[in-house]
Amino acid sequence: MIGVSLSRWTMSYFAAALVSLLAAEIMMAASCGFPSAAIAAPETLILVHVVVIGWLSLLMCGALLQFVPVLVAHPLYSNALALPALVSLVAGLAGLIAGFLQLDGRIDAGIPFFPFAAVLLVSGFALIVWNLVRTMMAAQTIPLPAQFVGVGLVSVALTVVLGAIFSLVLGGAVDYAPFASLTASGLPIHAVAGLGGWLTFTAMGVSYRLLAMFMLAPELERTGTRAAFYLGTAGLAVAVVGGVLAILSEGNLPIVLLAAFATGLLALVFYGRDILHLYRARKRRTIELNSRISAVALVCLGASVALILLLLALGGLDEHIGAVIFLSVFGWLSGLGLAQLYKIVAFLTWLECYGPVLGKAVTPRVQDLVVETRAGKWFLLYFLAVCAGTVALLAGFPMGFRFAAVALLVATAGIIAQLVRTRRLADVKAAGRFPQGAQRPRLLRSHAA
Amino acid sequence: MTSTFVELDVRPILRGGGEPFQEIMDAIAKLQPGQGLRLLATFKPVPLFSVLGAKGFSHEDKPLADGEWEVLFRPTGDASEPAPVGAASETSEWPDPAQHLDNRELDPPEPMVRILAATEVLKQGEVLSALLCREPIFLLPELAKRGHAWRGGFEADGTTYKILIRIGVAGQAAA
Numbered sequence: 001m002i003g004v005s006l007s008r009w010t011m012s013y014f015a016a017a018l019v020s021l022l023a024a025e026i027m028m029a030a031s032c033g034f035p036s037a038a039i040a041a042p043e044t045l046i047l048v049h050v051v052v053i054g055w056l057s058l059l060m061c062g063a064l065l066q067f068v069p070v071l072v073a074h075p076l077y078s079n080a081l082a083l084p085a086l087v088s089l090v091a092g093l094a095g096l097i098a099g100f101l102q103l104d105g106r107i108d109a110g111i112p113f114f115p116f117a118a119v120l121l122v123s124g125f126a127l128i129v130w131n132l133v134r135t136m137m138a139a140q141t142i143p144l145p146a147q148f149v150g151v152g153l154v155s156v157a158l159t160v161v162l163g164a165i166f167s168l169v170l171g172g173a174v175d176y177a178p179f180a181s182l183t184a185s186g187l188p189i190h191a192v193a194g195l196g197g198w199l200t201f202t203a204m205g206v207s208y209r210l211l212a213m214f215m216l217a218p219e220l221e222r223t224g225t226r227a228a229f230y231l232g233t234a235g236l237a238v239a240v241v242g243g244v245l246a247i248l249s250e251g252n253l254p255i256v257l258l259a260a261f262a263t264g265l266l267a268l269v270f271y272g273r274d275i276l277h278l279y280r281a282r283k284r285r286t287i288e289l290n291s292r293i294s295a296v297a298l299v300c301l302g303a304s305v306a307l308i309l310l311l312l313a314l315g316g317l318d319e320h321i322g323a324v325i326f327l328s329v330f331g332w333l334s335g336l337g338l339a340q341l342y343k344i345v346a347f348l349t350w351l352e353c354y355g356p357v358l359g360k361a362v363t364p365r366v367q368d369l370v371v372e373t374r375a376g377k378w379f380l381l382y383f384l385a386v387c388a389g390t391v392a393l394l395a396g397f398p399m400g401f402r403f404a405a406v407a408l409l410v411a412t413a414g415i416i417a418q419l420v421r422t423r424r425l426a427d428v429k430a431a432g433r434f435p436q437g438a439q440r441p442r443l444l445r446s447h448a449a
Numbered sequence: 450m451t452s453t454f455v456e457l458d459v460r461p462i463l464r465g466g467g468e469p470f471q472e473i474m475d476a477i478a479k480l481q482p483g484q485g486l487r488l489l490a491t492f493k494p495v496p497l498f499s500v501l502g503a504k505g506f507s508h509e510d511k512p513l514a515d516g517e518w519e520v521l522f523r524p525t526g527d528a529s530e531p532a533p534v535g536a537a538s539e540t541s542e543w544p545d546p547a548q549h550l551d552n553r554e555l556d557p558p559e560p561m562v563r564i565l566a567a568t569e570v571l572k573q574g575e576v577l578s579a580l581l582c583r584e585p586i587f588l589l590p591e592l593a594k595r596g597h598a599w600r601g602g603f604e605a606d607g608t609t610y611k612i613l614i615r616i617g618v619a620g621q622a623a624a
Contacts, residue, residue, distance in 0.1 A: 004590070
């Protein structure tokens with residue numbers, strides 16, 4: 001065991017992710033994409049991919065480059081591979097956006113953007129998956145939270161492969177009949193693998209460890225935790241493998257997806273039980289802002305599931321799928337992401353700056369890098385905006401959604417300003433900010449050991 | 450017999466003000482059985498000798514021009530990975546701990562802060578014992594940089610992690 005040091009490029013991933021989040025919120029505030037445009041319109045597809053690749057996937061990749069080593073107690077396989085992966089992903093996203101604009105007839109350049117995007121995104125995610133899988137393979141044990149991440153990595157690979165098939169067919173590079181069928185009907189599978197398998201399942205795994213760590217709660221690896229893992233994996237397998245087979249054999253895709261949802265729902269019930277247990281069994285009575293905000297995000301996950309059940313019961317899931325996706329993406333995934341980012345940036349910055357002088361000089365505490373009361377107000381506005389946006393979508397009130405998007409944008413900008421202040425150590429008293437030997441952090445790149 | 454050496458030149462990293470510990474450990478992890486490491490550094494990397502010694506490598510150092518050093522690390526085939534505490538043969542060479550810390554109820558990263566503060570006070574060769582509620586993943590590279598050796602593992606209850614730290618050549622680690 002030789003421990004884990006700082007991941008060099010994680011802050012760059014976070015910065016690129018946050019820029020994408022702001023861009024997506026600006027698009028929503030400017031009525032670009034759903035609900036002003038149709039849910040399958042190119043504009044909406046641009047918005048969706050800026051959110052899921054630009055914001056959530058870059059955030060997740062940056063976080064995993066730092067935390068997979070922590071989960072398996074083994075150093076990252078390669079710090080050097082992280083940068084080409086980031087460049088490839090950002091360029092791939094740009095290519096994808098250009099491809100959608102081409103689809104919409106807004107740009108008429110003869111450049112085959114979709115195939116370029118497919119190659120770049122496949123390469124970028126392949127570099128990430130390779131780096132993380134090699135890290136896991138070198139570890140002595142792979143605890144359950146890391147196994148969740150493992151399933152997440154398989155899911156992102158499947159999501160990207162499906163997406164690449166869509167791009168090649170839409171870009172006219174391929175006309176193989178089964179690929180055309182997948183492109184015509186495979187969107188729900190692509191979305192379930194991406195939002196469910198990659199983003200949600202990975203977030204679940206990481207949350208087990210992060211919540212336990214920050215609240216001094218016991219590490220959970222009990223029967224219920226394993227049940228959540230196996231049921232979730234089974235649900236994803238049914239959705240992706242079963243779904244693809246259903247499309248290719250012209251079977252009943254909705255039934256397959258319903259079976260996958262039922263299995264996934266059971267997994268979420270076990271997960272919810274575990275998380276409640278973590279909050280209740282914590283030794284730290286007064287929890288920090290990140291853990292309080294994570295609880296709100298977890299409530300949004302529960303609310304998203306409840307909304308799906310309600311819409312299934314009443315009929316109208318198809319009509320309101322936009323509201324469900326908005327609530328789960330902005331309330332659950334983005335809410336959890338921003339909450340954990342708030343703590344992770346402070347912790348990593350503290351470790352980078354003061355690690356070398358700990359015990360040798362008086363150093364600030366991690367909490368001295370943040371001002372929770374100030375950040376708390378921005379988070380409150382953020383979640384109010386998520387609620388308002390969801391209600392506006394359900395009520396079919398696009399103008400209301402636009403106002404909610406503006407509030408979301410303002411709140412996010414406020415949170416980002418706090419993150420930049422933390423990184424710059426702006427809230428640490430000037431007198432003790434840089435004791436002799438401390439390492440001044442750069443905004444976008446860490447001094448990796 | 451070591452037949453081949455993989456060369457790692459960390460001089461550019463050191464000249465750039467960087468810290469090559471991770472690169473060195475990565476290179477060690479990638480060695481094939483029987484392979485050794487030829488390390489080039491801008492100073493004699495004394496702290497590494499104990500760290501890699503515990504991983505089963507002997508060393509042979511040779512000064513180069515301009516105060517730079519070449520060190521050959523050879524696998525000796527008797528790696529002693531930090532074993533779980535309780536393996537009597539492992540702990541018998543170390544003196545009894547001069548100080549005990551119980552950091553299980555502390556908020557992170559306070560356990561790390563207290564351990565590093567204690568290591569600055571103890572004398573070379575003395576041992577610090579600390580109880581934690583998880584593996585101190587971010588502490589270990591810092592201990593290595595400061596030239597301390599450690600052994601750690603979970604106790605039988607599966608929730609308490611006990612680490613023993615022997616104070617090493619801390620003064621030279623800052624070189």
